[in-house]
Amino acid sequence: MILCARIYKSKENYPNEKADSDIIREFNFLVEQHFKTKHHVSEYAELLFKSPKTLSNIFSKMGSKTPLQYIQDRKMLEARRLLHYTNMQIKEIAYEIGYEDVQAFSRFFKNQEGRSPSEFKEKAS
Numbered sequence: 001m002i003l004c005a006r007i008y009k010s011k012e013n014y015p016n017e018k019a020d021s022d023i024i025r026e027f028n029f030l031v032e033q034h035f036k037t038k039h040h041v042s043e044y045a046e047l048l049f050k051s052p053k054t055l056s057n058i059f060s061k062m063g064s065k066t067p068l069q070y071i072q073d074r075k076m077l078e079a080r081r082l083l084h085y086t087n088m089q090i091k092e093i094a095y096e097i098g099y100e101d102v103q104a105f106s107r108f109f110k111n112q113e114g115r116s117p118s119e120f121k122e123k124a125s
Helices: 002-013 017-034 041-047 052-061 067-085 089-099 104-114 117-124
Strands: none
Touching: 017 041, 017 052, 017 067, 041 067, 052 067, 052 104, 067 089, 067 104, 067 117, 089 104, 089 117, 104 117
């Protein structure tokens, strides 16, 4: 029975879920290392020697969030942490996370969180 399953997998180009989960794990590790400087899926795909479309297909096949959502979630986690636990100004936090423009950071934060960074900071205090 096991031999039949192995033959079927090798002949049918059966998706290798272990390899896919390894790629997702590597992607998450890279996001953790580079989220402040790399904001596009294509940048991570290049580091993994994959195309952005291949990465998106792997994430979709595994039934998880999109690669871009992982990147944005990590940036938001850091933004919330800095707003809550530091006395940094919003423009400093924006720059720390990789935004040159404070307005772009504020739009990103409000789209993700539902309130502005300043409102979030006030409620956290």
